[in-house]
Amino acid sequence: MFSIADLEQRLAALGANAAHRQRVMRHWVQALPLTQGRRQLEHYLPHALLAALPALMAELEGLATLVESHPGADGSARLLVRLGDGQTVESVLLPRDGLCVSSQVGCAVGCQFCMTGRDGLIRQVTSAEIVAQVALARRQRAVKKVVFMGMGEPSHNLEAVMEAIEVLGTVGNIGHKNLVFSTVGDPRVFERLARGPVKPALALSLHTTKDALRRELLPRAPRLTPADIVDAGERYARETGYPIQYQWTLLDGVNDGDDELDAIVTLLKGKYGVLNMIPYNSVPELPFQRPDWDKARDIARRLHQRGVLTKLRDSAGQDVDGGCGQLRARAAQPRKRTVAIQPAR
Ligand SMILES: C[S@@+](CC[C@H](N)C(=O)[O-])C[C@H]1O[C@@H](n2cnc3c(N)ncnc32)[C@H](O)[C@@H]1O
Numbered sequence: 632m633f634s635i636a637d638l639e640q641r642l643a644a645l646g647a648n649a650a651h652r653q654r655v656m657r658h659w660v661q662a663l664p665l666t667q668g669r670r671q672l673e674h675y676l677p678h679a680l681l682a683a684l685p686a687l688m689a690e691l692e693g694l695a696t697l698v699e700s701h702p703g704a705d706g707s708a709r710l711l712v713r714l715g716d717g718q719t720v721e722s723v724l725l726p727r728d729g730l731c732v733s734s735q736v737g738c739a740v741g742c743q744f745c746m747t748g749r750d751g752l753i754r755q756v757t758s759a760e761i762v763a764q765v766a767l768a769r770r771q772r773a774v775k776k777v778v779f780m781g782m783g784e785p786s787h788n789l790e791a792v793m794e795a796i797e798v799l800g801t802v803g804n805i806g807h808k809n810l811v812f813s814t815v816g817d818p819r820v821f822e823r824l825a826r827g828p829v830k831p832a833l834a835l836s837l838h839t840t841k842d843a844l845r846r847e848l849l850p851r852a853p854r855l856t857p858a859d860i861v862d863a864g865e866r867y868a869r870e871t872g873y874p875i876q877y878q879w880t881l882l883d884g885v886n887d888g889d890d891e892l893d894a895i896v897t898l899l900k901g902k903y904g905v906l907n908m909i910p911y912n913s914v915p916e917l918p919f920q921r922p923d924w925d926k927a928r929d930i931a932r933r934l935h936q937r938g939v940l941t942k943l944r945d946s947a948g949q950d951v952d953g954g955c956g957q958l959r960a961r962a963a964q965p966r967k968r969t970v971a972i973q974p975a976r
């Protein structure tokens with residue numbers, strides 16, 4: 632297990648200067664053959680590095696290897712990925728060149744509706760292992776967007792995630808607004824993301840406007856109220872120019888009542904953001920129900936009419952254990968079905 636910083640050090644020890652390091656990293660992250668490039672590697676890299684390169688590339692490939700691929704009817708594919716020590720995480724190839732990656736094995740937040748949270752935190756995923764998930768996916772298809780919506784809470788592995796984001800947004804050739812950091816909301820996140828050289832877009836998993844219910848559903852999320860989260864999100868959105876993606880997992884009879892809709896309008900109307908409503912992926916082991924699609928569509932339509940930009944989305948690969956953590960648990964993000972769009976401002 633090593634980090635991007637460890638990799639940089641190893642390259643430097645083999646005689647690589649900054650430009651050499653960037654070139655090697657580009658081949659890895661973009662899954663480019665070593666023969667590709669304007670200047671051939673053998674005329675460019677120091678001898679020691681050249682000699683070590685095949686073994687090093689094999690080692691980098693070994694950071695994330697494919698165990699299973701479950702293609703969905705919507706063009707997505709849920710991947711079960713083995714890390715170097717045998718632990719497994721999920722990545723999801725999304726329609727339209729997106730990829731959902733995992734930042735932790737398990738998760739300490741313990742959301743009641745999430746299969747990943749049931750395991751608790753098993754271990755952190757290193758920055759190199761995060762980037763390796765992208766390299767693995769790129770060996771299968773193009774990746775132009777990376778969302779941190781797989782297993783784990785990125786704010787609990789913040790420095791590793793930020794290190795990976797910096798690589799992906801530079802040598803990885805991914806547009807900064809196409810890197811999406813998804814979090815339950817942690818005060819450190821807003822400050823840290825705004826400070827990085829690569830500022831990602833931000834998704835905030837809100838799920839309810841009620842503080843007490845949120846504490847129940849997300850038992851170990853930081854003690855920010857929904858209003859605190861939206862305030863901090865609004866500042867980040869204004870600072871970066873990217874709208875916040877508010878995430879709302881729709882749970883039948885739990886967070887889909889008229890009282891929630893009234894409070895959503897109070898909280899989000901006029902804010903620089905979009906509300907993504909994602910009907911819960913049923914997981915047999917968990918005690919929640921997915922609302923039917925017509926009900927979900929009606930909720931999105933009513934919010935739209937009241938001035939909240941709302942999109943109804945379905946998790947990718949509904950037909951192949953679409954709930955995050957299900958594939959790992961049993962040895963599985965967003966196909967868009969946009970029903971209502973209204974300019975937020
Ligand atoms: C798996 S989490 C990972 C990122 C981060 N921990 C978070 O919660 O934003 C990504 C999103 O998946 C959602 N999610 C988890 N389990 C789900 C399920 N069974 N059905 C639908 N969405 C789910 C979460 O609510 C969250 O918005």
Ligand code: SF4
Nearest residue numbers: 738740742745748783
């Ligand atoms: S939804 Fe996100 S924060 Fe909650 S348990 Fe799952 S991975 Fe962790």
